Amino acid sequence: GYGRTGVIYYEDGLQNEVVEGGILRSGSDSQVISRLRMNIDAATSTxxxxxxxxxxxxxxxxxxxxxxxxxxxxxxxxxxxxxVEVGNVDTALDSAGLIYGSELGSYDRSVGGNALGSFFAYESEAYEDDDRLGVAATYAVENLEVRFSYVDPDQTGLNEDFIPDDPFSGDDEEFNAKEEFSFSVDYTWNERLELSGGFALNGAGIDDHDVYFVGARYAVMENARIGLNWIDNGDAGSLTGISSDPTNPNVIEDFGNTVTLYGDYTLADGLTNIEAYIANNSGDWTQKETDNSFGIGVNYDLGGARLGASLQRDYQERVTADMGVRFDF
Amino acid sequence: GYGRTGVIYYEDGLQNEVVEGGILRSGSDSQVISRLRMNIDAATSTxxxxxxxxxxxxxxxxxxxxxxxxxxxxxxxxxxxxxVEVGNVDTALDSAGLIYGSELGSYDRSVGGNALGSFFAYESEAYEDDDRLGVAATYAVENLEVRFSYVDPDQTGLNEDFIPDDPFSGDDEEFNAKEEFSFSVDYTWNERLELSGGFALNGAGIDDHDVYFVGARYAVMENARIGLNWIDNGDAGSLTGISSDPTNPNVIEDFGNTVTLYGDYTLADGLTNIEAYIANNSGDWTQKETDNSFGIGVNYDLGGARLGASLQRDYQERVTADMGVRFDF
Amino acid sequence: GYGRTGVIYYEDGLQNEVVEGGILRSGSDSQVISRLRMNIDAATSTxxxxxxxxxxxxxxxxxxxxxxxxxxxxxxxxxxxxxVEVGNVDTALDSAGLIYGSELGSYDRSVGGNALGSFFAYESEAYEDDDRLGVAATYAVENLEVRFSYVDPDQTGLNEDFIPDDPFSGDDEEFNAKEEFSFSVDYTWNERLELSGGFALNGAGIDDHDVYFVGARYAVMENARIGLNWIDNGDAGSLTGISSDPTNPNVIEDFGNTVTLYGDYTLADGLTNIEAYIANNSGDWTQKETDNSFGIGVNYDLGGARLGASLQRDYQERVTADMGVRFDF
Structure with missing residues (x-):
């Protein structure tokens, strides 16, 4: 697991917005945000x-x-x-090698480059539904890794007819009852070129909502890499940096596709890593101000821990920044 | 702890029945059922x-x-x-060496041979009542093990007057306020004959509900054993395989006694173990179709894990089957 | 962590009082009280x-x-x-070396000598508010240890205007929104004299409620120590030994100051430790019967575990006693 702490800034107090009596109240722009994660593993061999x-x-x-x-x-x-995994499995698309490639800093955030479309992942919180079933398989050989996963949000079959909320209204789906099929593959060529791709059908259990991803990253120098990701976000998902402002409610017309160019460069000290991305999204929603999001970040390796920071602008032209430390154990 | 996963089949979708608006809806007959158990132990010596x-x-x-x-x-x-144990203790009757002797397969299920009458056990889930108190003592010497346990469902004494639901109505008791006393003893003679017996008075905290058990198992050959269990189920408990069908509500007249003949045989490979039971119950409830329940199972030892399967018929003449893998760590 | 179990007696069934329909019902005077605590630690070095x-x-x-x-x-x-700590931190005043110096027996209880005024501490239960933030710093060098802590009950800033319940009414505060600042220092002189002091401003997040503490302990002999604590309890807190009796509701005028004289003496066997305290409180509340509370206790070292007992009288002139065992791991 790991621990991380530091400060995250988000313009307009977006980290905590409350609407009380039709009036918007926003929390502090800058807050201390920490996470502590411990994995408890057990294993045996026959x-x-x-x-x-x-x-x-x-x-x-x-x-x-x-x-x-x-x-x-x-x-x-x-x-x-x-x-082969059963239960709360690592899903195929979420495990694709490059899908989170544009993340920056000690918090590994990318407000523009990550997928907006939703799909199932290994769940760190409690399930929404006891009856969720996941099965996954991964095959790894030399430079190739192939993954398949299947998640049934309710294996009893009692909730198949449930109609989720309209994904275009921006409301949260309370329960999604379709079975998600997901696939991904990673291949590394000559230790310099990484290729990664995958998809999730009925992503996050939402009927006919499909997410597709293709990405590549190339080591142009020993200490510099450039990558390009393309994501078709499908019909349902969640947006970063949206205000709850009741005078400007957010209506989502289209999540669009996201194309992200990103790269990183390690300084001569071998410890400082500079990273950046620029992302273009073709979608359309009320609060969207720009099709371009970008960010720059840095990590400094302490050997066992790392200091990091990032500065990013989202699709609503809001600025967010973070600075912190992360240590793995 | 251990992990186990596989598929359990129960006729008529009995694993998930829901009555909505007076109409019965049943879930899938076959479902993937997994368990992950980890014990966290700590100890010190003076x-x-x-x-x-x-x-x-x-x-x-x-x-x-x-x-x-x-x-x-x-x-x-x-x-x-x-x-001597205090807190969430292993109770005496639940720890009797042979009381679960007829269980089959990787899931260790016996729909006919296990006790129908209820009694307290070590609780893997949260307590129903914060104020539960358990105390237990075990004395083990060579071939003999004697156990005593005491569980007070509410040691504050504030709920002694609570009247539980009528056990004959089949409703769940919401809270049972009497103190359970339980005792059991195991003895092994000449490494071939195992004797086991015990009882629980005010079982599961229910007034005047007593469960009695006597059992024996004999190794007729090096690789074959035969056992016989007798259980007086008392006045309160729970039945396996009952439908929630509102047109055929289940009323329990009598949990009766259960007599179970069971055995197991290890094949010449030393890894495959065949096991079976036949059980007769003298009780009477609306949905009961037969006094005889039986099952057959198999386990294959992987050395650190085991594959198992079973096929069983319950007292409502419903068939259930399971197949899976279990690994201990 | 540790485990401990035993029996606690409190006069008048004070451990569980319930008012039902205007009538007071009290639980058993003596109850088995256990605790099991396990710390899960992880660490890494750069x-x-x-x-x-x-x-x-x-x-x-x-x-x-x-x-x-x-x-x-x-x-x-x-x-x-x-x-430097972040998150659920050890607060400065709670960590002061002598503030709990008068505690007795295996349960480490002091109904008269501990602070009545409330302040934040490392929280063993879940937070009341997700948005709580704690930061603490400790500097230790030879015989000196200095601590500072800061706890913001709600770092979003959305609840700053919340008015807590009147502390004089004895009602629980549902939410306290001010930031607590706490400081403490410990110094040991010549291995015989321990000095300890500290304060918490806006203690437990309650506006203008401040707790102050000064204490000293001196080893008069190799095997005997005497200590004196002074605590200004401030305006808000909780009292031990108060009855919920609706015919004698408790109204708190003043928590007052508490002065506690305490000491301990180790017998010649080197294993048995006798301890005692006498405390004087200047406060005023309805059910108070005396300004003096006292207690005597004993611990017997098993080497890895300890047996202990205490007998105490609180400010309502109620007697409480405990006897138990504690083992650390």
Whole structure:
């Protein structure tokens, strides 16, 4: 697991907005945001060399949880490069090697470059529905890794007819009942070129909402890399940096596609890494002010921990910045 | 702890029945059912050689919990074969060596052979009442083990007058306020004959509800054992395989006695274990179709994990089957 | 962490009082009270010798929790005697070396000598408010330790205007929105004289409620110590031993100051420690019967565990006693 703490700034007090009696109240622009994550792993091996294992996670998010929280369990079996997981699985699209490639700083945030379209992932919080079922398989050999995952939000079949909220209204879906199928593949060529792609059908359990991703990253020098990501965000998702302002309610017409150019450069000290991205999104929603989002960040390696910072602008032309420390254990 | 996963089939969608507007809806007959259990133990020894220890358990049950859950703590002290526990204790009857002897497969299920009458056990979930108190003592010497336990569902004494729901109506008791006393003893003779017996008075805290058990198992060959269990189920409990069908509501006249004949046989490979039981119950309830329940199962030892399966028929003549894998760590 | 169990007696069934329909019902005077606490620590060191670490705690309190509960996380960094914590921090006043010096027995209880005024501490239970922020710093060098802490009950700033309940009414404050500043210092002189002091401003987040503490303890012999504590309890807090009796409701005029004289003496066996205190409180509340509280206790060291007992009288002239065992791991 890891611990991280520091300060996140978001313009217009967007980290905590409350509408009371039709009037918008915003929290402080800058807040201390920490996370503590511990994975509890257990494993055993059979006489035939097959490994069985399992994981729980305890996670606490400042401003989100009032205590550490356990999640649903994951069970897996591994043999000869093939891993099969059951339960709270790592989904295929979420595990694609480059899909989070444009993230910056110690908080690993990318308000413009990450997918806006939603899909299932390994769930650090409690399930919304007890009856969720996940199954995943990963095959890894040399430079190639192929993943498949299946998540049924309710395996009892009792909720198949549920109609989710209209994704275009921006309301949260209370429950999504379709089965998500997800696939991804990573390939590294000659230790310099990384290729990554995948998709999620019925993403996050929402009927006919599909997310597609293709990405590549090339090491132009020993200490510099450039990457390009393309994401089709599908019909449902969540946006970063939207205000709850009742006088300017946000209506989503289209999540569009996101194209992100990003790169990083390590200084001669071998410890300081500069990183940046510029992202273009073709979607359309009420509060959108620009099609271009960008950010720049830096990480300094302490050897066991790292200091990091980033400065970013989102699609509503709001500025966010963060600075903090992260240590892994 | 351990992890286990696989598929459980229950006829008529009995794993998830919902009555909505007077109409019965049943979930899928076959579902993936997993459990992940981790025990968190801590212990210390005094200079006099007395061991003090404690345990929490984290458990996640698919289709039952939306996240891993902690239980109430157990504290114990051990010296010279005598163990005294306080808190969330292992109760005497639940710990009797043969009471679960007829369980089959990787899920260790016995829909006909296990006790129908209820009694307290070590609680893997949260207590229903904060004020529950348990105390238990175990004395083990060579081939003999004697256990006593006491559970007060509410040690404040404020709820002694509470009247539980009529056990014959089949409704769940919301709160049971009497003190349960439980006792059990195990004895092994000549490494071939196992004897086991016990009882729980005011079982599960229900006034005048007593459960009695006697069992024996004999190794007829090196690789074959036969056992016989007798259980007086008392006045309160829970039945397996009952439908919530509003047109055929289940009324319990009598939980009766259960007599179970069971055995297991290990094949010449030393890894495959065949097991079976046949159980007869003298009780009477509306949905009961037969006095005889039976099942057959198999386990294959992977050395550190095991594959297992079972096929069983319950007292409502419903068929259930399971197949899965379990690994201990 | 540690485990402890035993029996606590409180006159008039004060451990569980319920008012039902205007009538007071009291629980048993003597109850088995146990606690199981496990700390989950993780840490790492950077190449420069800076230590980063983090902690969760799992705690179960009999009669208080129906299962073990996780708390909010603490993150810290340590280097050259300076420790900085973020999250669920150890606050300065709560960490003052002698503030709990008069506690007795295996339960470490002091109904008269501990502070009545409230202030923040490391929180073993879940936060009341997700948005709580704590920051603390400790500097330790040879015989000196200096601590500072800051706790903002709601760092969003959205609840600054909240008016807490009148502290004089004895009602619980539902939410306290001010920022607490706390400071403390410990100094040991010549290995015989311990000095300790500190304060908390806006204690527990309550506006203008300040708690001050000064204490000293002197080793008059190799095996005997005498201490004196002075606490200004401020305007808000909680009292021990108050009855919920609706015919004698408790109204608090003044928490007053508490002066406590305490000491302990180790017998020649080196294992048995006798301890006692006498405390005088100048406050005024309806149920108060005396300005003097006192207690005597004993601990017997088992080497890895300890047996302990105490007998105390509170400011309502109610007697409480406890006897139990505690083991650390």
């Amino acid at each position: 006489d035939q060399g097959v490994d069985f294992g399992a994981r729980f996670r305890i996670q606490w998010d400042q401003n989100g949880d009032n205590s550490g929280e356990l999640n649903a369990g994951k069970l897996y079996v591994t043999s000869s490069g093939l891993t | 200079d006099q050689g007395v061991d003090f220890g404690a345990r929490f358990r984290i458990q996640w049950d698919q289709n039952g919990d939306n996240s891993g859950e902690l239980n109430a703590g157990k504290l114990y002290v051990t010296s010279s074969g005598l163990t | 190449d420069q010798g800076v230590d980063f670490g983090a902690r969760f705690r799992i705690q179960w309190d009999q009669n208080g929790d129906n299962s073990g509960e996780l708390n909010a996380g603490k993150l810290y960094v340590t280097s050259s005697g300076l420790t």
